[in-house]
Amino acid sequence: MSVKPIREHAGKALLEKLLPEISGGKHKMGHAGVLVTPSVLDSTSNGSWDKILEQNPWLKTTNLVAKPDQLIKRRGKAGLIAVNKTFDEAKQWVMDRMCKEQKVEHVTGQLTHFLVEPFVPHKQEQEHYICMLSHRYHDEILFYHEGGVDVGDVDAKAERLEIPTGEALTEATVTQKLLTKLNPAKQGNMASFICSLYKFYTDLHFAYLEINPLVMLDDNTVVPLDMAAKLDETANFLTAQKWGELDWPPPFGRAAYPEEALIRDMDGRTGASLKLTILNEKGRVWTMVAGGGASVVYADTVADYGMGHELANYGEYSGAPSTEETFVYAKTLLSLMMKYKHPEGKFLIIGGGIANFTDVAATFTGLIKALQEYADDIKENKIKILIRRAGPNYLEGLRKVKAASDKLGLGIKVYGPETHITAIIPMALGLVDPLPEPDLSAPAGPPVRKMIDLKGAKPVGKGHPPAPAGTKHTLVTATPDTTSIVYGMQNRAVQGMLDFDYMCKRKKPSVEAMIFPFSGCLPVKFYWGTEEILMPVYTTTKEAVQKHPNTSVFVNFASFRSVHETTLEAMNYTNLKTIAIIAEGVPEQQTRDIIKVAEQKGVGIIGPATVGGIKPGCLRIGNTGGMSTTQLDNIVMSRLYRPGSVAYVSKSGGMSNELNNIVARNSDGVYEGVAIGPGLKAFRCLQVVWLTLYHYRTSAVLHVGKVVTATLADDPKAKMLLLLGEVGGLDEYDLIEAKKKGRITKPVIAWCVGTCASCFTTEVQFGHAGAQARGDMETAAAKNKAMKEAGFFVPDSFDKLPDMINQVYTQLVMEGEIVETPEGETPQVPMDYTWAKKLGMIRKPANFISSISDDRGEELTYCGMSISDVFTKDIGIGGVLSLLWFRRQLPEYCTKFIEMILMVTADHGPAVSGAHNTIVTARA
Incomplete structure (x- = not known):
């Protein structure tokens, strides 16, 4: 849920309009008042005082109240309410403050919007x-x-x-x-x-x-009299007609920038996620981060290194933005950076987690275009740029950026997944020496993991104490035989799931069928290794479930508009025990409705707004771990094809991929993990299961903490737990309570992102819908402190998380709780032809070649003549037919004859045949 505050005037206007209808005429409001904007400074505008009076004549006949309408708290105590005034007095009071700076508590901002309403004695x-x-x-x-x-x-x-x-x-x-x-x-x-x-x-x-x-x-x-309200913006598609045109004001003290409006407008017109909040336009540290969770992590790390006051912006670009969208986003950031020079220069940190399905090279093509446009300004303003990125086609993207940097003389340093996600920040700030740039000639393989030297001893682990009596849940985990049904024609995601199955040496595919309501029941072709298989496609969930009764997982790719309906329908079938909801933007009320029905029917839910989940060796949901590209690069690099000892849960889909990478480089790998989506908070917490691939055998209502402890804490193969939480919500306290009660006995490494929130003087809605504190206990700092006091392993910052994982893992190996085994051979998956061709790794002769027309170049050619020349030389229909029929350009008299024949034979009636014969005979 994206909760956004609205103006007091907007809330009262809605109440004035709808309350009589809703109450059946029992209740009504008087005038909601008038919103006065800076337009009153222009006497010719539609918002002038004359126009306001013309449209609201009651202003002259009643006493009034005037106050700023800019999300300011405690206005009365700040002396910002004028009570029982005439119109002229209220007008003067507003004009004395319009567009003037005002300090309210510790925040200073410009007063630009005022509410003038009737005074109620x-x-x-x-x-x-x-x-x-x-x-x-x-x-x-x-x-x-x-x-x-x-x-x-x-x-x-x-x-x-x-x-x-x-x-x-x-x-x-x-x-x-x-x-x-x-x-x-x-x-x-x-x-x-x-x-x-x-x-x-x-x-x-x-x-x-x-x-x-x-x-x-x-x-x-x-x-x-006074109202404060927040709306669930994701419900816009349901309530837009009732809401009407709403203004989403920024917090008081933070100006509304046209650049923010540009990105917000672009975000509304694309399937990608594009966010931009300007925190300090004169700041030295600017970020361009891919991924909602990663954007919070980068902001945290900048603050951790003492540069929070210089952090200029917060935002993200993710969800596979196009080349053009990335260009506009990068160009917007660069234009903002050039507004104010700084004698010591500035920093642009371009980073992100390991992408799941975004083509990194495609987005970086847009970035390069923006860098080319601003190359001279970048050098003039002494802007230092560092890049860290990974994901599909990341090598090609980094190579392109590096080549452009060398050509333009920008001195950009680039890094891939071999470098920790936030390591470029201290390098950019000059706090540590830059690491050597990686070899971009080949993908980064699995990290070389040296087995820990036990110095001859072979300790035997004591194991972990069993769960307290009466607390152990009877849950069934996913196995190599677990299968699913995918709702939606998501061929790429399905192929990725099948490639993962093949790499894990499953005996059969994990996807049994697909559902697509808008087409017939024609099967779709996929690859199982090198062989082709046909996947049945059904138009209804009912038919798919009836024909595949052993399927227990439902992966729902329906849009946010229809996901509520399709999920409720799926829960009618008792064999479906786990439902993954991929869509973002599901309204709060629909989400809670899904939760309620799921708990009544004993169904586990992942999401909404999740990339899925993964259990190495068993099952992968959707694009978790990265899409299928060059032999599933990230799956191989993170060794997700076989189980390790670390189980994790993440509130961020993009960061789950990063956690896979971090865990693989600092332990023996992931046992299982899930991205539960950004809704895990007091305002929106789905009933999720640790991987949610555990199937209920009980009707008990399970909170997140209980589920975690009931599954992984009881699973002997999961030796250590990892939690990546975030600012907002109170659910991390469930885990703390479980730890205090002895329900969790395994070591838990935990960190909540969003510690940078204390650096901001105004409230910031982070990229994640749930990432916003609504009380001291919901802050990331408070959670991290509480978890540390409860006995969790909590690092000093996210930057230190890899070291903490390695430390705990090493300790468990030394104690004999984890027994390391040598790495086996890395499995291979055949590369998809389309992707390999795109990367320029293979070539294939055409199956059909036409010596007459050819559309393989930049433009169509007829027998060697480009289509542009056809029109430029005005060869006419006769000339075109001579090229196509006779493979050469005939003389003009021949082409005229062809055109004459066409004119005569345009009418195919019997009367024409005689004339046609006469012409032909005469010519012969």
Whole structure:
């Protein structure tokens, strides 16, 4: 879920428009007020004061309240509310502050938007407090019979009511749970209003709605005086008509840049993910990072090295952006970097995790185009550029960038997966000497792992204590026989899954069938090693499940618009025990609905917004581990074709690939792992299973911590656990509680990304939907501290994570808990012809050659004459036919004769035949 705040005016306008309809006419609001913008400074604009008065004549007839509408908290205490003013007084008060800088607490920003609304005379005892917010399994309403600026700690004082997902709210429940301290004479009307307000909250997909004070007048009219609200932006496709045109304001203190709007607009028109937030336009450290999780990690590391105050931007480009999109993104960043010179120069860090399916060379082609355009400016501004990237076709991408750098004289240093993801940051900042650049002539193979010298001793491990009585879950893990059904015509992902199966020496493919509602039941051809196989394709889930009753995994590639419907349908079939939801942008309410049904039916869910999961030697879901390219480069490099000893869970799909790489270089490899998606937080936490390839045999509701401990903590083959969490949510505390209770006895290495959040003066929504703290306990720093105190192995920074993994792994080997074995032969998978040809590794003669027309070059040719020459020389239809029929250009009299024949024979009626014969005979 992408939770975004809206202006107070927008929230009140929605309430004014929809409350009468929702409440059946019982409740209504007065005027929502008028939003005053800098347009009032231009008397000729549509937003001038004259136009505002013309459209809202009531402004002259009532007293008013004026206040900034820019997501500013505690405006009253900051002296930013003008109360009980005439129109002229309110106008003057606004004009005195319009486009002026204002300091609010520790943040300074420019006041540009004001709300002017009717003043509502009332008594202090008529003020109340209400707040609605969403949690994992329920919504919650907080109500306090007193309200206003001095309401105090409502978390401690307010009455609370939880509404489980899918359940209706009744007036009787509201009265009994929330209104016991309210005047009995007002309880009925207030209960009715709260029920209507909650329906408004759910119908419009709010994630947070706070009204303080909420005033109930003597005539029982209910008026919201101050409102703060946040919407689930992913629900736009469901509620766009009700929302209308909404403004998504930046936090106070951070200006809205046109460059941000450009990237946001481009993001809305593409399937890729493009984000840009400008933090400090004069900063020296700029980043261009591929991947949401990686973008947070890079920002953290910059802050860890003491340069958080110089971090200029936050953003990401991921999800396979096109060459042109990457060019525009890179060009935008470079243009921003050139605005302000710095005598010591600047740094551009171009990084990212190991891509799953993005063609790195294609994106870097766009990057190179931008570097060529700004080459002179880059040198003039003394910008130092370092690149670290990996994934499909990364070698070609790095080679191209290096060649362009040498030609342009930019001095760019490039690195691949052999270099730790954040290692380029201290190199760029000049804190350590740059590492030697890698050999780009061949892919990086599996890291050479030296077995740990036990110095002759052969210790025997003691094993880990069993799970406490009554806590062990009976779950079934994925095996080499587990099979799946894939929803959606995702041929590339399916081929990648089959190649992984073949590499792992499975006896049969892990994909039994595909579902595609928009075509007939024609099978699709795939490769099983070097052999071709046919995969059945069905138009309905029902038919696919009936014909493949032994399948237990459902991989859902449906779009965010239809994934709710298709997932609920899939859960109707009892043999499907695990469902992976790949789509991003699934609305919060639909997600929670899926959670509820999944728990009722004992189905495990991965996602939404996940790249999938992987269990080496058994099963791979979707594009996890990287798409099938040159012999599954990343699968080989990370040794994912055979199980290791480390099991992990990651909130980031892109970072899961990076974790595979880190684990492989610092231990004997991955036992299993899953990217659960960025929704693991208090506002959105799916019922996930550690790999979610464990099948329920119990109807118990399992929280993440319990599931982790019930599977990998009990699995003797998983020797150590790794958790990559993030800022936002409280679920990491489930693991802490399990550790304290002795439920987890194996060593756990844990780190939460997002520690850089403390460097920002304004709230930042990171690339991940869940990566945003809504309280001190949800900060990454607090979680890391709590996990360390609970006995987890927590490094000082993400940059130190590889060392921590190696340290714990070495200790387990020395204790005999892990017994190392020599590496066997690396399995091979035949390379796909299309990809190999694209890389220029093979060539193949054409099966058919035409000596007449040829479209293999830059343009079509007719018997050696280019199509452009055909039009330039105006050879006409006769000339074209002479080239195609006679393989040469005939004289003009011949081509005229051909054209005359065509003109005469254009009508094929019987009357023409005589004339045609006469012409032919005369010519003969």
